[in-house]
Amino acid sequence: MAPADQAGDGLFAQGFKETPYWWEAAAPPPETAPGLPDRVDVAIVGGGYCGLNAALELARRGASVAVLEAERIGFGASSRNGGMVSGGIKLASMGLDAHLGTERAGRLVAEAMGSLPFLEDLIAREGIAADYARSGRFLGAWSAAHFRTMEGQVELYRRLTGMRAEALPPARQREEIGSDYYRGGLVAEAFGSLHPAKYHQGLAEATRKAGARLVDGTRVTGVARDAGGFRVGTARGDFAAKDVVVATNGYTGALTPWMRRRVIPVGSYMVATEPLAPGVAREILPTGRMISDSKRVMAYYRLSPDGTRVLFGGRASFRPVTAGVAAPVLHARMLEIWPRLAGTRITHAWTGNVAFTFDFLPHMGMHEGVHYALGCQGSGVAMMSYLGNQLALKIAGGANRASAFDGLPFPTRPLYAGNPWFLPAVGLAYRVRDWLDRRVA
Ligand SMILES: Cc1cc2nc3c(=O)[nH]c(=O)nc-3n(C[C@H](O)[C@H](O)[C@H](O)COP(=O)(O)OP(=O)(O)OC[C@H]3O[C@@H](n4cnc5c(N)ncnc54)[C@H](O)[C@@H]3O)c2cc1C
16 A cells, blocks of 8 residues: 555554655745757756756856756755765765875865865855754764774864764763664764755755756756767757766766766655654754764654754665655664654655765766766765865866865776666675674674
């Protein structure tokens, strides 16, 4: 039976929807499929944070820009995500020095961390009402060994962010979460939160005002070189562009086979609960921080910006399933953390694609003359915004120095053409490792 048919049966609230909770306040506008230009300086494929940030910067610098979006503007991950804003500090513990050298690795970390203030400045400068807050993050330790690793990272967090970071042992974790599910965790203040769809909508508005043309309902089907640059083909006709940017992330498809071979689209799933009884939200998440954990099949969750609901996300399935099928899995995981939410029903469930890469790094660069920024490993609110801006600076010649992310070797694997057939096996291995981690440590 489809979840929608089960509305009111205990798990799904009356009026349950398989669309993002975020769309209640900021749904992607209906498709208008406006006319195509004859010629632009820059054609941008994909209307998410990356494409729009590139368009905003280019338009402000006087370029004529068209953003082509196959669906409604905001259809992709940019209006579906958890709204947790990371400053890229994860890169600092990836051991990048060994294969990229200390200088390049240091610049990558510095830029990734700069993506957080970049986003904060953008939101403030453009006056985007995105419910942004420097809320901080609590990273739950799944095992005692994970907690010991976190203790070892505290100093790095403090040094790099200049803000509070502290490892909380199990006896203190209730300062952050009303649950004994974890074996302690790391609290770090240098993280933010926002309403992802409001951010996207405000960004689209600013981009339009800056003079860029946003063309929805128009899938780009071909990009071919011609004398003045490129011919950009769509089902609705073609036009000329001096430069082309591909900003399709987890939705990268047949248009760009070389890029598709380098990006692994992975479904991420979220649910929203109905409003909690008064006082419950404060008891289960006393500080209102964003939460994620150190499990391989990780969960990420938070309160809604108005503080009334839990928004709970994770990898509910390693095969593509509908949001309605994933919802009971996420609900069950939520109850492992907070059994007291057993009677709390789900009002929304949704899914979207994140883009992984084989080296777990975001990439920007150029292939056969076409610019790209791809691969956020599920943390792209700040990073894909930043890389979109970096692409624009590169095209406009406005960057003081090339981004450290520009032109990194972009690996693929033999037999991989864009269909991640290996994910179910990876999922199984992750589950086994999670099971072992908890028992061994
Ligand atoms: C459920 C979920 C939760 C997440 N949670 C977080 C989080 O809490 N924090 C965080 O930092 N990140 C999170 N992310 C990741 C984050 O949302 C993304 O990194 C970011 O939105 C990517 O932006 P983008 O502009 O690169 O791509 P997208 O926003 O995905 O936009 C790509 C667009 O390209 C369009 N497109 C594709 N092909 C074509 C074509 N041929 N022609 C025209 N258009 C095309 C697609 O329709 C799509 O709209 C999450 C993602 C998901 C799905």
